Amino acid sequence: MSIEAVDVIAAPAAAIVALDPVRSRMLAELRQPRSAAELARALDLPRQRVHYHVRQLEAQGLVTGAGERRWGGLTERLLVATAEAYLVSPEVLGAAAARPSADERPDRLSAAYLVAVAGRAVQEVGALLRRCRESGRPAETFTLDAEITFRSPAARADFARDLAEAVTEVIARHHVEGPGGRRHRLLVGAYPIPPHTPADAGPNREQSHD
Structure with missing residues (x-):
């Protein structure tokens, strides 16, 4: 049977269960079908x-x-x-969750x-995934993930300015006012990559699902 690539846990009870160290190891082992006996051997548990x-x-x-x-006369x-x-x-x-400034x-x-903002995206896209699974329709999403190296903080600031201007121009060209359209949220963020993080296969990775 096919399983989802990613599931976003939104229920507190499910989060508590999944975050248990033993159960999280089980979830990792169960990416492929296994019996309880196989799980017990893999995790060295009764x-x-x-x-x-x-x-x-x-x-x-x-x-x-x-x-x-x-197997062996048993089912x-x-x-x-x-x-x-x-x-x-x-x-x-709940109320303690981080939210973007108003x-x-x-x-x-x-x-x-x-x-x-990233947390809000996880929450909103997670809800979108659940609705799409219920309806059987694909999610209308688009992802652009890229890495860039700047020579200096000044170069980074120049890039941020140029990017903001370019994105603003593209939004103005495609945005429509009034009823009949479907609202989308666009996120653009940048941050220093932590040390010792493996390099990606390429400088740009773009995925869409329409």
């Missing part, structure tokens, strides 16, 4: 404990049945994670503002 954790994961919709397999139930990877949405924190002119050079 079968009874494995069954307990599996029940918790199934109750939150993080693990599901994947058929049966006969084993196979299990699989509902996604290859998971991300916890900020909405799990100011008309927020501090766009603030790292905290970037984190809050």
